[in-house]
Amino acid sequence: MAKTPDFNQFGKDLWEVANILRDDAVHATDRLEIFSLFLFLKLWDETALLEEEAIKRKLPENEQLIPDRYRFHNWADDPDGYAKSLGFSDSIPFCKQMFVDLAEREKHSKHPSAKDVTRLFKETVFPLRYAPTIRNLTSKLKDLNLLEVMSKKIGPGERFDVFGTAYEQLLQQFGQDKEFAEYFTPRHIVDRMVQIIDPDIGETIYDPACGTGGFIMRAFMRVLEKIERKKIAADEKERMIRRLKEKHLFGVEHSPLVFKLALMNMILHRDGSGQLQNDDSLSNKAQDIQKNKYDIILANPPFGATKQERMAQFEYHIKLYEALFIQHMMNSLKPGGRAAVVLKEGLLFDSKNMLRKICRKLVEQFEVLGILSLPNGVFNPYSGAKTSVVVFRRPLSRDDARTSRVWFYRVESDGRDLGATRRPLPDFETDGDLDHMVSLWPYTWRHEKDGGVRAILKADDLKQFESERSWWATIEDIRKTDYNLTAGRYCPHQAEAVEHEKPEVLINRLLDLEDDIKTDLQDLLTLVTVPTSVEGLKGSVRFETSTAE
Numbered sequence: 001m002a003k004t005p006d007f008n009q010f011g012k013d014l015w016e017v018a019n020i021l022r023d024d025a026v027h028a029t030d031r032l033e034i035f036s037l038f039l040f041l042k043l044w045d046e047t048a049l050l051e052e053e054a055i056k057r058k059l060p061e062n063e064q065l066i067p068d069r070y071r072f073h074n075w076a077d078d079p080d081g082y083a084k085s086l087g088f089s090d091s092i093p094f095c096k097q098m099f100v101d102l103a104e105r106e107k108h109s110k111h112p113s114a115k116d117v118t119r120l121f122k123e124t125v126f127p128l129r130y131a132p133t134i135r136n137l138t139s140k141l142k143d144l145n146l147l148e149v150m151s152k153k154i155g156p157g158e159r160f161d162v163f164g165t166a167y168e169q170l171l172q173q174f175g176q177d178k179e180f181a182e183y184f185t186p187r188h189i190v191d192r193m194v195q196i197i198d199p200d201i202g203e204t205i206y207d208p209a210c211g212t213g214g215f216i217m218r219a220f221m222r223v224l225e226k227i228e229r230k231k232i233a234a235d236e237k238e239r240m241i242r243r244l245k246e247k248h249l250f251g252v253e254h255s256p257l258v259f260k261l262a263l264m265n266m267i268l269h270r271d272g273s274g275q276l277q278n279d280d281s282l283s284n285k286a287q288d289i290q291k292n293k294y295d296i297i298l299a300n301p302p303f304g305a306t307k308q309e310r311m312a313q314f315e316y317h318i319k320l321y322e323a324l325f326i327q328h329m330m331n332s333l334k335p336g337g338r339a340a341v342v343l344k345e346g347l348l349f350d351s352k353n354m355l356r357k358i359c360r361k362l363v364e365q366f367e368v369l370g371i372l373s374l375p376n377g378v379f380n381p382y383s384g385a386k387t388s389v390v391v392f393r394r395p396l397s398r399d400d401a402r403t404s405r406v407w408f409y410r411v412e413s414d415g416r417d418l419g420a421t422r423r424p425l426p427d428f429e430t431d432g433d434l435d436h437m438v439s440l441w442p443y444t445w446r447h448e449k450d451g452g453v454r455a456i457l458k459a460d461d462l463k464q465f466e467s468e469r470s471w472w473a474t475i476e477d478i479r480k481t482d483y484n485l486t487a488g489r490y491c492p493h494q495a496e497a498v499e500h501e502k503p504e505v506l507i508n509r510l511l512d513l514e515d516d517i518k519t520d521l522q523d524l525l526t527l528v529t530v531p532t533s534v535e536g537l538k539g540s541v542r543f544e545t546s547t548a549e
Contacts, residue, residue, distance in 0.1 A: 017140040027127075030127045043268060044267070045073055048065070062108065091134040103122045188434065194219055196340055198222070200223065201240065203223075206299075207297070207299045208299055223248075224244065287331065290328070292333070295452070295453075299342070306319045329341060334394065335396045337452065338393040348390075362483075363478060373408065373409065373488070374389065380420050380422060401454070409470040409487070416432075442459075443457060443458065
């Protein structure tokens with residue numbers, strides 16, 4: 001029996017509804033934003049109705065997140081008739097006023113998420129012009145049983161990230177517009193990363209490229225379960241949950257639209273979203289604010305060339321998102337903090353001088369514990385990039401452990417085919433090799449009295465953690481390869497070592513090489529077109545000085 005509902009079909013249903021907005025000739029970006037806000041209003045109303053039924057009363061107006069006037073069930077049956085009963089000509093001016101009023105909701109409600117509703121609707125220009133569009137949209141939304149989807153479980157106590165999934169499915173349709181070429185971490189991979197990192201009560205959790213909030217959501221649910229299992233008074237549990245929501249979950253998302261989707265997701269899961277920011281994690285400001293701040297980092301940062309050269313406080317400047325984000329995350333961990341990060345595999349083996357220096361710093365100044373190689377195609381249909389999850393820890397002090405050996409696991413199947421449709425395979429129930437990978441993970445986390453953790457081997461016999469898909473490499477082996485951190489480089493099985501790479505992997509590498517050549521040519525063009533006078537050359541070229549290694 002499948003663990004998750006048929007989200008492919010759910011995505012198609014959502015697309016049918018979202019596509020109604022085309023009748024208003026609305027731009028793709030506006031269609032996705034407006035549709036998502038209406039989806040949020042419907043889903044919030046459904047959850048609120050269930051809560052009211054459970055407590056057998058309705059909250060006072062100033063304690064409700066969405067006021068009665070704008071509750072979806074009150075107006076969606078007949079938007080125009082309802083609007084006219086309030087003095088509007090039809091549903092268009094009514095909805096425009098609704099968006100304006102919700103953008104000021106924090107002024108009128110004591111609900112803890114009212115501020116976030118203001119952030120959702122603030123600066124949103126209502127683009128629809130025709131009342132029939134509103135009628136068709138609400139009619140279709142009424143037919144979607146969103147609560148049934150939200151009630152599906154993918155693990156004990158975890159509700160599926162419905163907005164993340166909906167967005168992924170919608171992107172397949174909106175995908176012809178390149179501005180939606182975002183990368184999303186499949187939720188079953190997020191789950192295993194959270195299992196390995198195992199966030200605990202009181203720890204601060206950060207995602208500097210949080211997308212729709214999947215990592216924060218899963219980490220929140222895991223810590224929440226630990227709180228719920230504690231045998232303490234109910235009021236103390238409530239205080240701990242409130243601290244978790246308000247003080248321990250941090251996320252940054254640069255895209256305003258995706259940021260709003262994350263806000264919706266977090267509000268609906270009641271996890272507290274006050275520490276979610278629409279900002280740039282690679283700015284100078286962020287390097288100062290986030291330094292040495294977090295116990296845990298879980299992330300899947302963007303891949304590829306940056307759109308502009310970043311001159312923030314990075315030790316190694318290179319115009320690649322993954323290279324800058326990994327430096328940001330290394331700097332953001334507290335001493336004793338730990339991280340699990342999805343990285344494009346090219347960063348782990350590419351011969352570029354800056355990338356080798358980044359890997360050297362990661363290995364020599366941190367404790368790299370594991371590299372989990374993911375199969376090519378895991379991110380289909382959005383990206384064919386080959387990726388790995390890097391699990392590492394920042395030492396507590398100068399005398400604390402650094403990398404001595406690294407555990408590698410090569411995931412060959414995640415329980416889905418690796419084509420564009422990602423159909424379930426016979427090993428879907430175990431998510432392919434992922435259950436086995438987590439069961440073999442060699443470490444537990446020992447929490448120190450003064451904060452931070454140490455990584456403790458589960459057994460002294462390292463062979464217990466070896467298999468056909470897993471093996472160890474010593475720090476000496478890694479140094480000999482100039483800090484190559486790809487799993488295949490250290491595979492002890494001869495059959496695996498001589499295996500030819502798949503054509504799609506080679507093609508992706510060629511595409512990456514093409515991007516690199518283009519970037520290098522652009523840099524050369526800049527150099528040969530700078531002024532030739534001494535005065536004109538001042539500041540035009542930046543030289544890097546490096547000490548001999």
